Amino acid sequence: MANSKFEYVKHFEQPDQLLPNTWVVVRLDGRGFTKFSAKHGFEKPNDRRALDLMNAAARGVVTELPDITIAYGVSDEYSFVFHKTCSLFERRSSKLVSTVVSTFTAYYVHLWSTYFPDSPLSPPLPSFDGRAVCYPSVQNLRDYLSWRQVDCHINNLYNTTFWALIQLGGMDATEAEKSLKGTYSADKHEILFSRFSVNYNNEPEILRKGSVIFRDYELVEPDSTQNIMLEVEKLAEPVQQSKTQAEKDKKKRAKAPIVVQHLDIIKDDFWDRRPWLLSNKPGKVPKET
Numbered sequence: 478m479a480n481s482k483f484e485y486v487k488h489f490e491q492p493d494q495l496l497p498n499t500w501v502v503v504r505l506d507g508r509g510f511t512k513f514s515a516k517h518g519f520e521k522p523n524d525r526r527a528l529d530l531m532n533a534a535a536r537g538v539v540t541e542l543p544d545i546t547i548a549y550g551v552s553d554e555y556s557f558v559f560h561k562t563c564s565l566f567e568r569r570s571s572k573l574v575s576t577v578v579s580t581f582t583a584y585y586v587h588l589w590s591t592y593f594p595d596s597p598l599s600p601p602l603p604s605f606d607g608r609a610v611c612y613p614s615v616q617n618l619r620d621y622l623s624w625r626q627v628d629c630h631i632n633n634l635y636n637t638t639f640w641a642l643i644q645l646g647g648m649d650a651t652e653a654e655k656s657l658k659g660t661y662s663a664d665k666h667e668i669l670f671s672r673f674s675v676n677y678n679n680e681p682e683i684l685r686k687g688s689v690i691f692r693d694y695e696l697v698e699p700d701s702t703q704n705i706m707l708e709v710e711k712l713a714e715p716v717q718q719s720k721t722q723a724e725k726d727k728k729k730r731a732k733a734p735i736v737v738q739h740l741d742i743i744k745d746d747f748w749d750r751r752p753w754l755l756s757n758k759p760g761k762v763p764k765e766t
Contacts (some may be wrong), residue, residue, distance in 0.1 A: 496570040499611035500561050500618045503577045507553030508604045514553075517596045521644075522636035525686050530585065530592040531555065532688050535586035538577060539690050544728050547754050549622055549742065551629040551687035554601045555581065558618065560757040570609045578607040615755055623743040629687040630664075634677060636686075638665040645673045682739035689742055691751070692733035694760025699749040729759035 495501055507513065519527050524572050531568040535555045542766065549556050557577055566572035579620065582605055589598055590741040602766040612618045642653040657665070677685075740747055 493570040495570050495573070495609060495756040496611040496613070498518055499567065499613050500615075501559040501563065501568070501573065501609055502556050502613055502618070502621060503559070503574055503607055503609050504554065504556045505578050505581060505605045505607040508606055510553040510603075513603055516534055517695050519535060519592060522640040523633070525681075525683075526592040527553075528683060528688070530588055532690070532752045533588050533592075534581050534584035535688075536691055536735055536737055537588075538580050539692075539735055540655050541580055543727065545756060546674075546691070547622075549625055549687060549688070551625065552632070554625075556622070556625060558622075562757055573662065574607045578605050581605060598696050603723070617717055618755075619748070626687055626742055630685055632663060633684050634665050637677060637680065638677075641673050641675060651754070662687050669701060688737055688739055690735065692759075693732055693736045693755060693763065694751070694753055695763050696750045696761070697752060699752075732757065732762045734763070 514524070514527070519741045531550055531553065534546050535550055535557075536558060538555075539548055542557075542565070544559050544565045545557050546560045549558075557572070566576070582603070585603055585605075589603075610614075610621075612621060616651065639657060641652050642648045642656060643650065646653075648656070666677050671675050742748075748754065751760075752758075
């Protein structure tokens, strides 16, 4: 390799390796999306086109990066989970984050006209920022995803009630905010039902639960005598695979359909019936219907 007097600048590069044997979550968020959504006339409190576009872009990322085991999204944010055995880009934070964010943004812009055909993009264009966080255990990872889904419910219930007071109740933003100050979840349910005949529990699940993306295999019936968490922790430990086995797993993942669903990911049932999400071992590919 050629050397020059300028090569000393390489010493300014700092290592940014992520912790080994940990789950890596790359979470991205829209930058300046309050103004961006207003510019393109996003419907309030939720614009289904915008949510479907986010899901389509995230699905593209999961398709291109098979090391992602699951992704969860709500509003203008998405979290992508890399299994603890992932060695993509030597687990360098900058490369992992930049790859996820740039791939997502590319799909978002590419698919924009499909979901917003009457609102062409113009500067300022949509952009996203991201960060990588390491979680050492399955419980930590599940608690993180549970936190995001709980936030989805809390925020959506507030926004649904806030905009009902404005759009159906004739209030302005200041009055609506003041009337909701200090209210609890039950109060918001009561406002929606008694004043506007809206049963929040009948709202679409995509709004109440967010979206989860994963490679789908045949569901399993867990053995009730097993300690599922202990078993999963054991399965999630890094195992040195042969090249042959690794290639087989890769082909299985390529065959598995990537689905976007709106499910409760806090309860054990979601994880117990889909052990491949945490074990990184492909399940049985469902037969085509």
